Amino acid sequence: MGVEVLQLTKVYDGRVKALDAVQLRAESGVLGLLGPNGSGKTTLMSIMATLLEPTSGTIMVDGLDARKQKPEIRRRIGYLPQDVGLYPNLTVFETLDYMGLLYHLDDDRDRLQRIEEVMERLNLTHLRDRQVQTLSGGMRQRVALGQAVLPRPSVLIVDEPTAGLDPEERIRVRSFFAELARECLIVLSTHIVADIEAVASSLAVLRFGQMRYFGTPEDLLAALSGRVWTLQVPPDGRVPTIAGFLETGLYRMPGSIQVRGVSEKRPSEDAEPAVPNLEDAYVWLMARPEESHATAA
Amino acid sequence: MPLRRNLRLLRLAVVSELRGPGLRLLGLFGAAGAAAYAWSQGSSPAGAALVLGAWLGTVYGMGACLWFAYAALRDQNEKQGAVIRSKPVDGAYWVILLWGSGLTTWGLLLLAAFLAAAVAQVPQAGVRSLVVYGAGFLRAAWVLAAMATLSFGFSRMMRSPLGGIIVLFAWFCALAGLNYIPVYLRPDYSQNLGLFSAVGLFVLFLTGALVERLRRGELRRPLVPTLGLVAFGCVVAQAALAAYARSPEQVVERTLVYQNIAQQDLQEGNRAPGFWLPDGRGGQVRTRDYAGRILVIYLFSARDARTVQFLDSLNGIAEDYGSRGVQPIGVCLSQDQGDGPALVRTSGYQFPIGTDPTTSAVAPQASSSLAAAYRAETLPILVVTDRQRRVMHVSKVPVEDSIRLRSWIEARIAAEPEWHP
Numbered sequence: 050m051g052v053e054v055l056q057l058t059k060v061y062d063g064r065v066k067a068l069d070a071v072q073l074r075a076e077s078g079v080l081g082l083l084g085p086n087g088s089g090k091t092t093l094m095s096i097m098a099t100l101l102e103p104t105s106g107t108i109m110v111d112g113l114d115a116r117k118q119k120p121e122i123r124r125r126i127g128y129l130p131q132d133v134g135l136y137p138n139l140t141v142f143e144t145l146d147y148m149g150l151l152y153h154l155d156d157d158r159d160r161l162q163r164i165e166e167v168m169e170r171l172n173l174t175h176l177r178d179r180q181v182q183t184l185s186g187g188m189r190q191r192v193a194l195g196q197a198v199l200p201r202p203s204v205l206i207v208d209e210p211t212a213g214l215d216p217e218e219r220i221r222v223r224s225f226f227a228e229l230a231r232e233c234l235i236v237l238s239t240h241i242v243a244d245i246e247a248v249a250s251s252l253a254v255l256r257f258g259q260m261r262y263f264g265t266p267e268d269l270l271a272a273l274s275g276r277v278w279t280l281q282v283p284p285d286g287r288v289p290t291i292a293g294f295l296e297t298g299l300y301r302m303p304g305s306i307q308v309r310g311v312s313e314k315r316p317s318e319d320a321e322p323a324v325p326n327l328e329d330a331y332v333w334l335m336a337r338p339e340e341s342h343a344t345a346a
Numbered sequence: 347m348p349l350r351r352n353l354r355l356l357r358l359a360v361v362s363e364l365r366g367p368g369l370r371l372l373g374l375f376g377a378a379g380a381a382a383y384a385w386s387q388g389s390s391p392a393g394a395a396l397v398l399g400a401w402l403g404t405v406y407g408m409g410a411c412l413w414f415a416y417a418a419l420r421d422q423n424e425k426q427g428a429v430i431r432s433k434p435v436d437g438a439y440w441v442i443l444l445w446g447s448g449l450t451t452w453g454l455l456l457l458a459a460f461l462a463a464a465v466a467q468v469p470q471a472g473v474r475s476l477v478v479y480g481a482g483f484l485r486a487a488w489v490l491a492a493m494a495t496l497s498f499g500f501s502r503m504m505r506s507p508l509g510g511i512i513v514l515f516a517w518f519c520a521l522a523g524l525n526y527i528p529v530y531l532r533p534d535y536s537q538n539l540g541l542f543s544a545v546g547l548f549v550l551f552l553t554g555a556l557v558e559r560l561r562r563g564e565l566r567r568p569l570v571p572t573l574g575l576v577a578f579g580c581v582v583a584q585a586a587l588a589a590y591a592r593s594p595e596q597v598v599e600r601t602l603v604y605q606n607i608a609q610q611d612l613q614e615g616n617r618a619p620g621f622w623l624p625d626g627r628g629g630q631v632r633t634r635d636y637a638g639r640i641l642v643i644y645l646f647s648a649r650d651a652r653t654v655q656f657l658d659s660l661n662g663i664a665e666d667y668g669s670r671g672v673q674p675i676g677v678c679l680s681q682d683q684g685d686g687p688a689l690v691r692t693s694g695y696q697f698p699i700g701t702d703p704t705t706s707a708v709a710p711q712a713s714s715s716l717a718a719a720y721r722a723e724t725l726p727i728l729v730v731t732d733r734q735r736r737v738m739h740v741s742k743v744p745v746e747d748s749i750r751l752r753s754w755i756e757a758r759i760a761a762e763p764e765w766h767p
Contacts, residue, residue: 098432102563119563120434128432135429138365139358147358150351151433180365196429 051076051234052097052204057106059092059258067092069258070106078250079230081266082238083331089258090238091131094208097236098128111203124152127197127233129207133190137182141173141192144181148196167195171225187218194222198229205235211244223247246327254334261334266327273311273325273333280308280320291316297332352443359447360454372409373455376402377462384463384475391467391475392693393654395482396685400649402459403486404521404534408514410452410494415510417448418501437562441554445498452494453487460486478692485684489534492542493517499549503557529681529706530589536684537592544585548578592683594706598715604704608715614737618643618729619719623677623700626687631675631700638733638765639673640758642751644744645716646726647708648678648685653726657695659748663755664697671733671765672755673697679705679714679725730754733762 052075059068068089073080082090095101096108099119108115111125135144145164154160168174171191176184181192190210197205207226211219226235227248239245245252245266252269254262262269281302282288288299288308294316298309309323310316311333363369380398387394430440464479471478493513500509520527521534529535533542555571565571590596598604603622610619618641620633633641644660646653660674676699678686686701693699705714712725720727728744728751731737739754741747 095428098428099563100428100431116563120436123432123434126432128429130428130432133429134427136359136362138362143358143361147355148433150355150358151430151435153351153434155348155351193429 051109051111052080052236053107053109054093055107055109057093057096057108058104059089059096059101060104067258068096068103071255071258071260073253073260073263075234075236075251077230077234079226079235079237079248081245081249081252082236082255083240083242083245083252084255084261085240085335087257088255090240090255091208092258093255094128094130094206094236094238097204098126098130098206099123100128124200125203127200127202127205129193129197129205129210131208131212133193135181135189135193135196138180140178140180141168141184141195142177144192145195145199149199152200154200163199163201167199170228171195172221187214190214190218190222194225201232203233205229205233207235208238209240210237211239211241219244242328242331252327254331256335261337266330269330269334270325270327273330275322276311276313277323277325277329278310278312278316278320279323280310280317281305282308289317295333295336297329355443356447356450359443360451363447363451364454369413369451369455373458376406376455376459380459381462381466384466384479385470387467387651388655389467389470390651390655390658391464391471391478392657392689393648393651394463394467395475395478395692396648396654396688397651398460398463398479399482399486399688400534400682402456403489406452406456406459406486407490407493407534408517410448410490411497411510411514411517413452414448414494414498415501415507415514417444418498418505418510419507431562437558437560437564438554441502441550441558444502445495445550448498449491449494452490456487456490457483474694481688481692485536485688488539488543492539492546493533495546495550496542499546499553503549503553528593530586530593532681535682536688537682538589539684541582541585541589544578544582548575548582551575551578592703594681594704594714597703604715608704608718610719612720612729612737612740614740616737617735618731618737619716620735621677621700621716621719623702623716624686625698625700626690631677631698633675633735636673636675637735639671640667640733640755640762641729641731641735642672642674642755643677643720643729643731644674644726645677645679645712645720645722645728647712648680648682648689649708650725653744654689656726656744656748657689657693657699659751660697661695663751664695667755667759668696670759672759675700677702677716679708679712679717679722681705681708730758732758733765 054071054073057068057071060066084090096103096115097110099115099122110122113122115122139147142164145167149160149164168177171194173191173195176188181189211222223244229235249266252266253260282305284306294310294312296308296310300307311329383398384394460479460483464476467475497510497513500513501507503509517533520532530538532538552575555574559565607619607621612619623631625631642660642663648654657676663672664674674697678689678699678701683701683703686699690699702714702716707713708725712722726744728741729737730739738758
């Protein structure tokens with residue numbers, strides 16, 4: 050079980066470099082892929098899911114070469130792409146049945162048992178006979194997730210699974226991942242930092258196709274320790290411009306506005322030290338001009 | 347297990363498609379239209395089934411071409427395509443599964459129309475109509491399958507509906523340019539189905555075994571599929587040669603008998619042009635086999651249900667006057683060389699029906715060796731001879747002349763009562 054990426058590069062049409070010598074390795078838990086739009090997350094996941102050929106480099110999924118052993122890899126992974134498309138006229142049960150058959154789950158009892166189990170875990174049982182086209186976005190996403198976990202994969206690749214979901218659905222999906230991470234490696238791509246914060250045991254941050262950080266979230270937060278500050282600004286006042294202070298958040302408080310940011314030294318007399326969170330770290334990483342902070346390279 | 351799995355996958359895919367309102371409506375209207383047409387045809391299902399088969403094969407075939415063009419886009423889009431491509435399914439298998447489910451869906455729609463037509467004619471024509479329409483369905487389904495396969499293959503290869511649109515456009519041109527496009531390029535004619543089926547399977551094989559697997563990075567040993575493709579190519583070449591050889595011009599050029607038939611001339615009082623024509627059962631219909639009989643020769647277009655209906659009257663004459671030396675002979679003129687044999691197989695008529703394989707047009711002007719000999723610019727035409735095969739009566743509107751026909755025959759029998767079988 051696990052994913053290993055070595056010097057992976059993907060160039061589209063010989064011009065656009067979507068991935069540039071990316072390196073990472075994860076064995077278990079949840080590997081969070083974080084980065085802004087266009088950073089190469091989806092490209093990386095598509096290569097892992099054997100849907101795209103890398104231009105150069107090596108990618109091993111569950112010990113198998115993604116260039117040479119595509120069919121074998123497909124047997125071991127579950128994949129949930131961004132904006133999944135399902136047959137709209139099939140019911141939830143039929144959709145999972147169809148996907149189960151595509152996974153060669155030929156034993157009827159075993160397949161039905163798995164489908165029931167997946168529906169139970171994803172709270173889909175009451176939607177069993179509803180056609181997919183009548184489901185809300187969140188419900189559909191759960192069905193799509195269901196088809197991805199049906200074969201009990203050793204690596205589950207999920208691309209922006211919580212995008213467009215309401216908070217309740219998002220929490221439900223996150224909890225599902227947290228539970229599932231005990232059974233397989235989950236590669237979770239998102240640009241929602243809170244999702245990663247909740248479940249990721251390792252983190253890869255991409256920007257312009259380059260790895261900005263790879264390691265544990267704890268190590269990243271530790272690197273920021275003592276460098277995150279909060280300032281209180283009157284509600285009608287302007288946020289001060291302070292040299293060397295990188296603003297990472299702005300929060301409305303009773304009677305004031307709290308400005309949060311990263312700075313090497315105390316930015317002003319009234320600045321208070323704060324416990325770093327992943328959003329601070331993410332903004333800090335995105336703003337840093339350095340080449341790379343990858344620790345696994 | 348794979349068979350059970352595949353059947354279940356097929357069933358789920360077909361159920362999914364048929365739940366769509368568009369196809370359901372098409373199925374409903376198609377069945378209602380076919381039933382209404384069959385009901386209006388009275389007790390003669392053979393001609394109605396031929397005409398319906400030609401129409402439904404073309405209309406549903408074109409619908410299937412369009413649908414496959416759209417489905418190629420739908421199945422390969424970023425969303426659904428990504429889900430499916432990430433499954434442990436071989437590219438060729440996936441292509442076959444989609445093709446099979448699409449064809450089954452359209453086959454069921456077509457079947458619904460034919461079933462409705464057959465049931466609508468049962469009260470007037472009896473259960474025989476089920477057999478007749480069953481044969482019509484098989485012919486129409488073959489046309490649909492061949493053309494839809496081409497559309498599917500090209501659309502998937504190009505990853506664009508354009509592939510299917512090109513097939514549809516070519517088909518439309520072949521239909522519209524009736525006199526300008528060679529007969530062997532018409533996909534809806536029975537004699538060309540071998541060629542179009544072979545081309546369809548070639549394209550399907552190319553799409554599944556090579557293109558799709560190459561795209562999915564699964565083509566590790568290209569030699570085997572390449573050899574398969576070469577084999578399919580040979581089959582296509584053979585089928586193309588066969589279709590070309592069966593084109594009317596080639597038949598005339600190769601076969602002396604048709605040149606001789608064309609050189610005869612119909613003159614009242616003179617001997618009626620003689621002929622040898624295939625009888626649709628592997629034998630020949632020959633005028634010389636009926637020496638000494640009063641011949642009722644009927645040249646008709648198989649695609650005109652009203653004139654085909656007149657065969658019922660001829661059958662009545664065969665039953666009533668056969669023992670007195672009267673012999674009706676039907677001559678089917680159709681560019682589709684399968685029409686005559688289909689009529690022979692399904693109609694159960696008591697008299698022979700030959701097919702003129704040199705027919706290159708039936709409307710607005712008929713063109714074939716026999717049409718030339720019988721001066722049949724327009725169809726149908728009915729000729730009654732005496733026992734020496736001399737032309738006694740010629741009718742260009744035999745349908746209206748069906749009552750007079752009996753009086754002509756009675757008069758001939760009265761004039762020449764002597765006949766020894």
